[in-house]
Amino acid sequence: MKITAGTSFGIALLLAASMALAQSTSLNRSEVAAIKSKIVTVQEAMGADPAGYLKKEENYNLPTDFNPTREPGKFRPITSSVTLRYTDRASVESAQNLEQMQQDFQARYAAAAASGNPDAISKMVEEVTRMQAAAMAAAANPAARKEDMTVYVQLNMNPSVGIDPDAVVLERPGVIVLRDKRDAVGTKGQVTVYVDPVALRATEELSKIELRTADTGVSNRSGVFHVVISLNGTLADAEAWAKTFDYPKILSVIDPR
Numbered sequence: 001m002k003i004t005a006g007t008s009f010g011i012a013l014l015l016a017a018s019m020a021l022a023q024s025t026s027l028n029r030s031e032v033a034a035i036k037s038k039i040v041t042v043q044e045a046m047g048a049d050p051a052g053y054l055k056k057e058e059n060y061n062l063p064t065d066f067n068p069t070r071e072p073g074k075f076r077p078i079t080s081s082v083t084l085r086y087t088d089r090a091s092v093e094s095a096q097n098l099e100q101m102q103q104d105f106q107a108r109y110a111a112a113a114a115s116g117n118p119d120a121i122s123k124m125v126e127e128v129t130r131m132q133a134a135a136m137a138a139a140a141n142p143a144a145r146k147e148d149m150t151v152y153v154q155l156n157m158n159p160s161v162g163i164d165p166d167a168v169v170l171e172r173p174g175v176i177v178l179r180d181k182r183d184a185v186g187t188k189g190q191v192t193v194y195v196d197p198v199a200l201r202a203t204e205e206l207s208k209i210e211l212r213t214a215d216t217g218v219s220n221r222s223g224v225f226h227v228v229i230s231l232n233g234t235l236a237d238a239e240a241w242a243k244t245f246d247y248p249k250i251l252s253v254i255d256p257r
Contacts, residue, residue: 024068035063035155036062038224038253041250043084046153047245050238051240051241053088053149054086054089055085056086056087058083058085060081060082063078066078066222074217075221076218084150084151087146088148146237149238154229155226156225157226158211160208161194161209163178169239170242173200173202174251176193176206176209179191188235189232190231190232191230191231191238192228193242194226196211198257199211223255224253224255225257
């Protein structure tokens with residue numbers, strides 16, 4: 001094939017168009033920051049750590065691209081999330097306190113040994129014995145320890161879930177919270193918060209949850225249209241926490257369609 005100047009120019013245009021097309025789905029960093037800000041707003045609306053728990057891990061999953069549809073100017077909602085892991089606060093704080101006590105004891109014992117005072121040394125030995133006994137007592141009482149809880153905050157997920165009337169924890173315009181027992185005695189499982197001012201504007205007679213947007217897409221390529229929060233762990237703790245969420249604040253991150 002003979003390549004002329006015109007042919008070369010045409011190929012260059014095609015290559016340039018292909019490169020532009022390949023780059024055309026990238027989100028701007030400001031858009032990603034806005035999405036993360038909305039996740040953070042939801043976290044703030046959830047309030048402080050659940051009673052008796054301490055957050056030990058936080059991992060974000062943020063988008064980098066938007067998804068255009070075949071409809072000009074329309075997009076598929078993009079998903080994003082954060083995973084939060086909580087553990088027993090008392091166990092962590094007890095371990096930290098014990099470590100600090102051991103460090104303090106070592107310094108005080110060194111001072112007592114340097115003084116050559118046998119009474120001071122004897123008191124130090126008695127104190128370390130009490131510390132060991134307290135640590136053993138705490139280890140022997142696992143019933144007081146909180147089981148770990150894992151939380152997923154997800155934007156624009158599209159669940160379809162049937163509603164068991166006995167599983168409803170709370171409902172209000174734009175919000176419904178369901179429990180799902182995962183063990184024989186019903187103490188562990190999942191509490192899920194669904195937030196969508198359109199699909200859930202009237203939940204009282206719904207028999208299922210379907211969080212969807214129009215098949216043709218949406219006009220806001222980085223918009224947020226529904227929020228799902230899953231709390232996995234001890235049901236009583238998860239339910240109590242979900243009842244304290246600031247739902248108007250969570251609803252505030254939803255964009256118009």
